[in-house]
Amino acid sequence: MRVARLHKNGSSVKVLKPVDISLMDPLIEKYKGKKGSLIPLLQGTQNLYGYIPREAFQKLASDTGLKISEMYGVATFYAQFRLSPVGKNIIRMCHGTACHVQNVTAVTEDLIDELKIKDGETTEDGLFTLETVACLGCCSLAPVMMIGEETHGKLDGKKAVKIIKDMRRKEVTSKN
Amino acid sequence: MENTKIIVGLGSCGLAAGAGKVYDEFKRIKEADNLVFELKKTSCIGMCYNEPLVEVIDETGSYLYGKVDVKMADEIIDKHLNKFSPIKEFIVSSDQFETKDGTFLNGQVRIALRDCGYIDPESIEEYEARQGYEAIKKILNEKIKDTDVIQIVMDSGLRGRGGAGFSTGMKWKFCNNYKAPNKYIICNADEGDPGAFMDRSLLEGDPHAVLEGMIIGAYAIGATEGIIYCRAEYPLAIKRLNIALDQARKKGYLGENIFGIEGWNFDIRIKEGAGAFVCGEETALMASIEGERGMPRKRPPFPAESGLWKSPSNINNVESFSNIPWIINNGPAAYAQYGTEKSKGTKVFALTGKIKNGGLVEVPMGISIKDIVYKLGGGIIDDKKFKAVQLGGPSGGCIPEYLSDTMIDYDSVVATGAIMGSGGMVVMDETTCMVDIARFFLDFTQKESCGKCTFCRIGTKRMLEILTRITEGEGKVGDIEMLEELASQIRDASLCGLGNSAPNPVLTTIKYFRDEYEAHIRDKKCPALCCKKLLTYTVIPDKCTGCVVCKRACPANAIDGDKKVVHFIHQELCTKCGACYSKCKFEAIQLN
Amino acid sequence: MEKVNVILNGKLTQAVKGETILQLARREGIEIPTLCHDERLEPYSSCYLCVVEVEKMRGLQPSCSTKVNEGMKINTDNEKVHKSRKGxxxxxxxxxxxDCVAPCKLRCPAGVDVQGYVAMVNKGMYREAIEIIKKTNPLPAICGRVCVRPCEVACRRNLVEGVGVGIDYIKRYASDIDLNSENKFKPEVKPNTGKRVAVIGAGPGGLTSAYYLAIEGHEVEVYEANPHAGGMLRYGIPPYRLPNEIIDAEVNNVTELGPVIHYNKKLGENVSYDELKSNFDSVILTIGSQSGTSIGCEGDDAENVISGIDFLRNMEMTGNRYDFSGKTVAVIGGGNTAMDCCRTAMRCGAKKVYVIYRRTEKEMPANPIEIHESKLEGIEYMFLTAPSKVNKDENGKLKTLSCVKMELGEPDASGRRRPVKVEGSEFDIELDVILAAIGQKTIVNFIDDINNNSDVPLQLTKWGDVAADKKTLQTSIPNVFAAGDGVTGPATLIEAIAQGRKAAKSCHNFMMDLPIEEDEFEFISKKDVFQKQAKEDYEDVFEHQSREEMPTIDADKRNNFKEVELGYSAKAAFNETLRCLECGCTEYYTCDLKKYSTQYKAEQNKFAWDYKKYQVDFSHPFIEIDNNKCILCSRCVRICKDVVNANAIGLVNRGFETFVAPSLRTSLTETDCESCGMCISTCPTAAIAENFNFKPGPFLLDTFDTVCNYCSIGCELTLQHKNDFFVKATGKEGLINKDGNICRLGKFGYRYLNDGDRITKPLVKTERGFLEISYDEAYKLIKEKFNNTKPDENAVFAGARLTNEEMYLAKRFAIEGLITKNITSFQYLDRGSSYENISETNVQFEQVEKANNIVVFGSELNYENPVLGYMVNNARAKNNAKLTIVTGDENNRMLKKADKVVMVKSYYYFIKAMNFYYLSHNQENRIFIDDNCENYEDYINKLMTEDFSHLLKEAGICCEECLIELADDVNKGMNTVLIFSEKHLSANAAAELRNLALITGKLGKTSSGIIALKESANSQGLSDMGIYEDDSIYELLNEGKLKNVLILGEDPIGCAKDEEQIKKIFDNFKFVVVQDYFLTDTAISANLILPASLQFESGGSYSNTQKVIQKFDKQYKTKTGKTNCEQLNDLLKTFGHEVNAVDIDEIFCEAIVNITNGMNKTLKYSFIHTETDNPGRMFNHGCDGLVKKFEDEFKNAFETSGKSKETIPILN
Known part of the structure; x- marks a missing residue:
């Protein structure tokens, strides 16, 4: 007999709402039997749900024969993949060299203050997810951030916060 | 007016600067007023500091307007189009008269960038109108053999523009040597260096040039499939590539029996990266295409022998490919006329940082750093003191101002301890802290390390920790030596280039700016006044008007002072956030 | 093999082209360290430990993945390489x-392996526990009573419920048992060296030195000034704490090894250094610190002011108690001597005993238990009180003591708050006796004697102790060593023991002309380097369990010197061992990281910054995952993918954040994990280790190699054990399992060896249940019963786990003893005879590696014959071999691993249909058939009369195309290997498969042909030994014609697929004898049970499924008293037959004749046509009760293991 341990589960993963995995069928059909399709499958899945739900891994495993451990390894390796839902708008703050020398750190800090979330987190209202990224390749406009597909350049803290506020306002008015 | 063209630059940076709205405005006016001028799109011409850019071409010549906004758009229509009177003060470049910014373009030799900013990247016709797809047709028409194509490329002296600078022709030759049922030609468009956007601009501005380069490459090495591995962060580039691919397929340039040659089946597909800098490394890139974690493996075997799916594969960078059609069309000698003995041709640089004219420039090899910074770049913002340029991104190094006569060629740059890299050139001035820059790059490589080999995974982490503590005033005597020891071990015993070169930014900054390190460690001072934790904020009594703005801004309540009384900052409470400094309108807060 | 020339470390060396530098270096006997490389896997190059310098190559090259090239100049070790490896x-x-080792061991001055002996006590292995303790401490029974127990202070159990494990009590318990045991532990004494050592003083230090010197083979003589041994143990510690008998017993254990003690011999008085110098090679001074110090205030020379030490010693010397009746006694001091004095004073009848101490109870250096007991015994305490003056009466006798009150000020050098006088607080107390327990000092009154006789003077320290080198304990005189209180000043017992051993070691090295050095560097990883261990990390991780109290004599019955503490009960000791948190690493003795860190003198704290902290995962019943120990070599992930093909674990995250986790971070039990333990076998640390179901020590283990007795592959494995307790099994690079792979059966199947339920005596069934009887009685009974019927009513059944030798004797017994041909095995009952022809066509396992096309019929390889499964998976991973599974089972667990699956209902008809297809489409290999086969015409004629569509229908496949596709695949494919197991394919289906191989001409080529898998370790032996008979016995059984049966190693009832059918058969039996290890269902139904010996208790041989005969040795004396062979020989004798061969090798020689007889095969392969399929097996588990037991227990382990949901094991 060994020492008695308490079976404490580590910090449990948040239980998320179940998703409709049948949405993945066309995607799986498209890539079935093609080699090297793991990453496109995950990208496609993320496009469907905004993140990769647990069920999706299981579905991919049973429908394509891909191994869960490998998929999970890939999904956690690449910065692009998310395992939990994200906000409606993803703010990608460029932390490239040019942006760094133009003091993007201060801009990010102002945004963090405004949004009250840390890097990688999502605001409580689900509107924004903040991500710092390596380089968006718009160095001449540094500091730069990208919200959705739109790029905003030559930022300072004030300007960045204003963009967020404007978007919030728009969101509220459109709701009403 | 019917012969007048208005061309709006709609590259990523143009769009970021508001070019989309400008284009819409032109469109609105055109439709509203029923104007007959031709409204066109193009991509980035490289003059990013002047974005949005609008070119007006009329019978008299070409006029490039910079920093165009909606209001200016109206004005251009009003004055230039309606009244035939170009607005000189807005024009940054023209073939009709000299402009202040003219040197930016005139100092360049545009081969890779030959079409960027001149054609609509979404139009294959416009590409073909400028010799597009003529190179491959020439090869086919003149029945130039694969080995001869390779010889042409070798003769041109083109070296890998991704950074390592290996002879492109030689690489093709190796791959040509291996026979296999499947062979791959891969375009590395996973431009991940922070501070570099050459490839993005090329893909957005002239996607067909890359495709044509790849088709020629496929012909030369006998590839059966082409893959462009492109960063997912470049949605516009991917969009335009997809358009270009469709157009090329429709024209019979890709797909089955291409260019009418029975049995020549070759197509190209795009593989979107998923966000890992290390995938710029050849073997990691291939692992990623195969659907695995992008972890490099030991070479040899080189990809030319056993690459993607264990088949012979050839990987070249975007810029390398886009040079190829030009070289075929104009001959290797035309290319080799530019450059130095060992570095031929031109190189595209992304000029950024504390530079007045930031943007994309293509220069002949052999030009000096100084010329790029001052002649093309127009010098340092606010005319501050030029301190260094960073070349080669996280794998490169900082070249100090006193070496700014260094010629841009592969070997001269390596001699300084930096590397040519893919072309990111970040200019730094006296306010840039070199320790902080080293820490910045280490932070980058550390986060981007795939984690496979020990030195890169843990070694870069430890280096980062040392650098961080130096910038936070916790540096210890011996830290520089420990950095150097770790750096040499990481350089010598890492699996891939990411690890091998990760110490470069640290080693070059120690080499050229050791005194700055020592100031941080010994005196707990940051000479560039950049490292927050080493700064003290004090009030200059003469300048302080006692306006209370800083007092209110201070989140730590560290500022004392009543209205119209000189304020005082309690150092023991100050968290060095800099709020007072940025809020003060009277420059009454000083840093030291 | 192409050769290339390289310069390896300056030497011209021939290398094989394509090999790596590491492979070359290993062949050349050059050691290169590596953590990430395993020869079973493709090179990976992540640890970068194996770097070497290659001329003209930039940086350093990982030798595991760098291939040799002509002219390469390689340097495998130089300063740069060494530095990089250390880096x-x-x-x-x-x-x-x-943590490499637990804090208790680290804290113990003697370094006693607490975790190890606690684990032994937990198993009831007290002798082994003492063996562990005595590696560094020869006085456990003494220590178990009076040690100050730094280990218990360090014990992390303190962080769970505030009280450490009762380590010392456990030690005392084990020691007392061992002391009183007939078979007590006695270390092996090495051969006499001829060297002589004199030890001065028979205290703990001296005894320890003597003990370890004696073990090394030196002659030791101890000179003791007192009339008895023990030193302070006897003269300083009162017997109610440490009885003299205990001291005597442990002294006896020392002298038993050779040392002689001369009593009443005092150095400088009646024995001179001069004498020692000439008679001995060296001297060890363990003189102790014997003299008490006085109070140090005015009047402390008064009569009745006695030194505590003298007080205690006098009583022991004279054997008389002081009489303190009616007296008031004060003890000055707060240490353990003060405790001994006050409690002894009370026992001497004092009216009142005070302890006067200048600080508070918290600061008292005495053991808290002592303070507690003293209070129970009525001692009163005056804290914060210091004596200032002893007041004498006119006769110079003590009258009163003036004291002053104190208060605590600033902390002093010891960290304790310094007591400061409270002005004006003086007071007097009336006293009759004062016992001063302030301190002790060393008496060196022999110094002149030594210095007069020595060339070099013996140096002393400024405190008057003997000066000795701290690391070696050598004194200023080279051949004189010193240890214990005499060197350190008054210290603890355990420190004296530690020093005694160290001095002995130095002394030994000195005499043997070895360098006298401090202990060699050993790298020890410590969690404390990262963070001080705190409650948070422990209290929620372990179940709370309070400490077992030590029973004592009631406080009111202590007016004597009887031992107060009574010792643990067996149950209490056991319970207390369960409190041990097992802080030390289970792979302490085997960890490669530790090995290399020691070798390269690595430093853990060189870069002690950010680190990752993970929760250890014990949720899998056999496999433990501890990411804290992981170095991310990925070997586990790779072996699970490329060899096992289970993909149960993977890397998660990137860079510094990377860790290894089961799929989706669930428990490993929720994944496709096959529990093969291959990950454990490859892990270079203990990040993936065996989740033992017993306290695994770790111990230093003994090992032996044997052949696995589970399946028919014939893997060799190494069993690791301590005496008869088996701790683990590891794969050996064997004849069959060349790369040392073993499966879950081999890896975890050893656990039954520790099962206490094993049958060890013959048992006869009576109305009162089974009763033990002697072998002779059992034999007599068998003879009586079996001779009572007609010979043909008797039968012998021999299981496929018996050795060839046992089978041979079983057959002899049947034929000669019982005079019947009725010998067979239940396993093959009613299954036809076609299997027999197939085994000779087997493809060698190692050729699977080169196969391109592998078709498996039915078998769940990875579960049934896993090591072959690994070869198949590896061929897939390395060689892109195509794997097709033909199965009738939708839940076949191999489906996920296959490239192609064909579902069938009948293997027989499916294969027959394939054959029909070949022959009807003229696809047969005529050349092969003409050259190698016979009976072809007959076969084709008969087969062609059958109806293809009928065959297809019976085969039950989805479509004809799918059959044709596979048929073409097999026929056209290069290097096709067809694998089937008897478990799934009937004998006739197997025969058809053989026909298929003949038709397609696949036999007899490299990496091409059939692999036939049998179920049990020696199924092949049955056929070799002629026990695989036709089905006549099945008819006899069904007809109820058999009356008496002897069943050897089979469990037909427990393993029956149709239990009713088998029970019916058994109902007809009159007398059933079963020989087995455990009480199987069949054994329970028997009239007589014979105990079976294990394969390594007898030695012998198995024939694997490929007819490879592997011999293994006898390692153990069997627990059954008689081996199976001995029992069978005895039976033969009982039945009046001669026994020629007794020795196992002789039996083998006799048996081998049988095997060769069976090998007269015809030169040509014969086609065999069968009309219909025949029945499959009647029994599960190869009819082996042991396999059933394993599978049941294995399944059960999962059902009872805690299943966990997705978790994130990261803690920081």
């Missing part, structure tokens, strides 16, 4: 939040 280790260790 890699420093970095790995900087993120290795783990």
């Amino acid at each position: 890699a280790l420093d970095l790995l260790l900087s993120n290795h939040y783990a």
Whole structure:
């Protein structure tokens, strides 16, 4: 007999709402039997749900024969993949060299203050997810951030916060 | 007016600067007023500091307007189009008269960038109108053999523009040597260096040039499939590539029996990266295409022998490919006329940082750093003191101002301890802290390390920790030596280039700016006044008007002072956030 | 093999083209360290420990993946390489939040392996526990009573419920048992060296020195000034704490080894250094610190002011108690001597005893238990009180003591708050006796004697102790060593023991002309380097369990010198061992990271910054995952993918954040994990280790190699054990399992060896249940019963786990003893005879590696014959071999691993249909058939009369195309290997498969042909030994014609697929004898049970499924008293037959004749046509009760293991 341990589960993963995995069928059909399709499958899945739900891994495993451990390894390796839902708008703050020398750190800090979330987190209202990224390749406009597909350049803290506020306002008015 | 063209630059940076709205405005006016001028799109011409850019071409010549906004758009229509009177003060470049910014373009030799900013990247016709797809047709028409194509490329002296600078022709030759049922030609468009956007601009501005380069490459090495591995962060580039691919397929340039040659089946597909800098490394890139974690493996075997799916594969960078059609069309000698003995041709640089004219420039090899910074770049913002340029991104190094006569060629740059890299050139001035820059790059490589080999995974982490503590005033005597020891071990015993070169930014900054390190460690001072934790904020009594703005801004309540009384900052409470400094309108807060 | 020339470390060396530098170096006997490389896997190059310098190559090259090239100049070790390797280790260790050893052992001055002996006590292995203790401490029974127990202070159990494990009590318990045991532990004494050592003083230090010197083979003589041995143990500690008998017993254990003690011999008085110098090679001074110090205030020379030490010693010397009746006694001091004095004073009848101490109870150096007991015994305390003056009466006798009150001020050098006088607080107390227990000092009154006789003077310290080198304990005189209180000043017992051993070691090295050095560097990883261990990390991780109290004599019955503490009960000792948290690493003795870190003198704290902390995962019943120890070599992930093909674990995250986790971070039990333990076998640390179901020590283990007795592959494995307790099994690079792979059966199947339920005596069934009888009685009974019927009513059944020798004797017994041909095995009952022809066509396992096309019929390889499964998976991973599974089972667990699956209902008809297809489409290999086969015409004629569509229908496949596709695949494919197991294919289906191989001409070529898998370790032996008979016995059984049966190693009832059918058969039996290890269902139904010996208790041989005969040795004396062979020989004798061969090798020689007889095969392969399919097996588990037991227990382990949901094991 060994020492008695308490079976404490580590910090449990948040239980998320179940998703409709049948949405993945066309995607799986498209890539079935093609080699090297793991990453496109995950990208496609993320496009469907905004993140990769647990069920999706299981579905991919049973429908394509891909191994869960490998998929999970890939999904956690690449910065692009998310395992939990994200906000409606993803703010990608460029932390490239040019942006760094133009003091993007201060801009990010102002945004963090405004949004009250840390890097990688999502605001409580689900509107924004903040991500710092390596380089968006718009160095001449540094500091730069990208919200959705739109790029905003030559930022300072004030300007960045204003963009967020404007978007919030728009969101509220459109709701009403 | 019917012969007048208005061309709006709609590259990523143009769009970021508001070019989309400008284009819409032109469109609105055109439709509203029923104007007959031709409204066109193009991509980035490289003059990013002047974005949005609008070119007006009329019978008299070409006029490039910079920093165009909606209001200016109206004005251009009003004055230039309606009244035939170009607005000189807005024009940054023209073939009709000299402009202040003219040197930016005139100092360049545009081969890779030959079409960027001149054609609509979404139009294959416009590409073909400028010799597009003529190179491959020439090869086919003149029945130039694969080995001869390779010889042409070798003769041109083109070296890998991704950074390592290996002879492109030689690489093709190796791959040509291996026979296999499947062979791959891969375009590395996973431009991940922070501070570099050459490839993005090329893909957005002239996607067909890359495709044509790849088709020629496929012909030369006998590839059966082409893959462009492109960063997912470049949605516009991917969009335009997809358009270009469709157009090329429709024209019979890709797909089955291409260019009418029975049995020549070759197509190209795009593989979107998923966000890992290390995938710029050849073997990691291939692992990623195969659907695995992008972890490099030991070479040899080189990809030319056993690459993607264990088949012979050839990987070249975007810029390398886009040079190829030009070289075929104009001959290797035309290319080799530019450059130095060992570095031929031109190189595209992304000029950024504390530079007045930031943007994309293509220069002949052999030009000096100084010329790029001052002649093309127009010098340092606010005319501050030029301190260094960073070349080669996280794998490169900082070249100090006193070496700014260094010629841009592969070997001269390596001699300084930096590397040519893919072309990111970040200019730094006296306010840039070199320790902080080293820490910045280490932070980058550390986060981007795939984690496979020990030195890169843990070694870069430890280096980062040392650098961080130096910038936070916790540096210890011996830290520089420990950095150097770790750096040499990481350089010598890492699996891939990411690890091998990760110490470069640290080693070059120690080499050229050791005194700055020592100031941080010994005196707990940051000479560039950049490292927050080493700064003290004090009030200059003469300048302080006692306006209370800083007092209110201070989140730590560290500022004392009543209205119209000189304020005082309690150092023991100050968290060095800099709020007072940025809020003060009277420059009454000083840093030291 | 193409050769290339390289310069390896300056020497011209021939290398094989294509090999790596590491492979070359290993062949050349050059050691290169590596953590990430395993020859079973493709090179990976992540640890960068194996770097070498290659001329003209930039940087350093990982030798595991760098291939040799002509002219390469390689340097495998130089300063740069060495530095880089150390650098890699420093970095790995900087993120290795783990303990190599438990804090108790680290804290113990003598370094006693507490975790190890606690684990032994837990198993009831007291002798082994003492063996562990005595590696560094020869006085456990004494220590178990009076040690100050730094280990218990260090014990992390303190962080769970505030009280450490009762380590000392456990030690005392084991020691007392061992002391009183007939078979007590006695270390092996090495041959006499002829060297002589004199030890001065028979205290703990002296005894320890003597003990370890004696073990080394030296002659030791001890000179003791007192009339008895023990030193302070006897003269300083009162017997109610440490009885003299205990001291005597342990002294006796020392002298038993050779040392002689001369009593009443005092150095400088009646024995001179001069004498020692001439008679001995060296001297060890263990003189102790014997003299008490006085109070140090005015009047302390008064009569009745006695030194505590003298007080205690006098009583022991004279054997008389002081009489303190009616007296008031004060003891000055707060240490353990003060405790001994006050409690002894009380026992001497004092009216009142005070302890006067200048600080508070918290600061008292005495053991808290002592303070507690003293209070129980009525001692009163005056804290914060210091004596200031002893007041004498006119006769110079003590009258009163003036004291002053104190208060605590600033902390002093010891960290304790310094007591400061409270002005004006003086007071007097009336006293009759004062016992001063302030301190002790060393008496060196022999110094002149030594210095007069020595060339070099013996140096002393400024405190008057003997000066000795701290690391070696050598004194200023080279051949004189010193240890214990005499060197350190008054210290603890355990420190004296530690020093005694160290002095002995130095002395030994000195005499043997070895360098006298301090202990060699040993790298020890410590969690404390990263963070001080705190409650948070422990209290929620372990179940709370309070400490077992030590029973004592009631406080009111202590007016004597009887031992107060009564010792643990067996149950209490056991319970207390369960409190041990097992802080030390289970792979302490085997960890490669530790090995190399020691070798390269790596430093864990060189870069001690950010580190990762993970929760250890015990949720899998056999496999433990501790990411804290992981160095990310990925070997486990790779072996699970490329060899096992289970993909149960993977890397998660990137860079510094990477860790290894089961799929989706669930428990490993929720994944496709096959529990093969291959990950454990490859892990270079203990990040993936066996989740033992017993306290695994770790111990230093003994090992032996044997052949696995589970399946028919014939893997060799190494069993690791301590005496008869088996701790683990590891794969050996064997004849069959060349790369040392073993499966879950081999890896975890050893656990039954520790099962206490094993049958060890013959048992006869009576109305009162089974009763033990002697072998002779059992034999007599068998003879009586079996001779009572007609010979043909008797039968012998021999299981496929018996050795060839046992089978041979079983057959002899049937034929000669019972005079019947009725010998067979239940396993093959009613299954036809076609299997027999197939085994000779087997493809060698190692050729699977080169196969391109592998078709498996039915078998769940990875579960049934896993090591072959690994070969198949590896061929897939390395060689892109195509794997097709033909199965009738939708839940076949191999489906996920296959490239192609064909579902069938009948293997027989499916294969027959394939054959029909070949022959009807003229696809047969005529050349092969003409050259090698016979009976072809007959076969084709008969087969062609059958109806293809009928065959297809019976085969039950989805479509004809799917059959044709596979048929073409097999026929056209190069290097096709067809694998089937008897478990799934009937004998006739197997025969058809053989026909298929003949038709397609696949036999007899490299990496091409059939692999036939049998179920049990020696199924092949049955056929070799002629026990695989036709089905006549099945008819006899069904007709109820058999009356008496002897069943050897089979469990037909327990393993029956149709239990009713088998029970019916058994109902007809009159007398059933079963020989087995455990009470199987069949054994329970028997009239007589014979105990079976294990394969390594007798030695012998198995024939694997490929007819490879592997012999294994006898390792153990069997617990059954008689081996199976001995029992069978005895039976033969009982039945009046001669026994020629007794020795196992002789039996083998006799048996081998049988095997060769069976090998007269015809030169040509014969086609065999069968009309219909025949029945499959009647029994599960190869009819082996042991396999059933394993599978049941294995399944059960999962059902009872805690299943966990997705978790994130990261803690920081």
